[in-house]
Amino acid sequence: MSKFATGVTVVTSVDDEGVPHSMTANSFTSVCLDPPTVLVCVAHGTHTHGYLEHRGGFGVNILFEDQEDLGAYFAKRPEDRTGSVEYNYTMTETGIPILDQSMVFMGCTVVGAHVYGDHTVYFGEVQELQQHDDGSPLMFYQSRWYHPNAG
Secondary structure, eight states: OTTSOEEOEEEEEEOTTSOEEEEEEOOEEEEEETTEEEEEEEETTSHHHHHHHHHOEEEEEEOBTTOHHHHHHHTSOGGGOOSOOOOOEEEOTTSOEEETTOSEEEEEEEEEEEEETTEEEEEEEEEEEEEOOSSOBOEEETTEEEOTTOO
């Protein structure tokens, strides 16, 4: 799978106290356009899995190419996140955190889930969309950050 270049997203949700929670994910894709639906695969051993199960909604934040620090930070388990990575959230009216400064944000309502192995595939109908088209996306290829336009 490392030979398949992917974009990098940060999936946002809220914990049981309503505090924003985030997880880096590249297991994300469009399912259909009518209605606009995406999917994300979440491992059962993650905090995010439990929050999506309880809350019924999630955000997908597509990162800009210069946001490697956020991609790497949220790829770690919450207890292992160290360093001075700066980020902020804005909450949607439906209580989904938007990772400020992301390239694209999609606020989704869970409309289906399928358990397979140690993951659940969550299908989310996009209810809200925000985008900033002034840059290139962060990519991942061969287990590394990938910059196709870098000489």
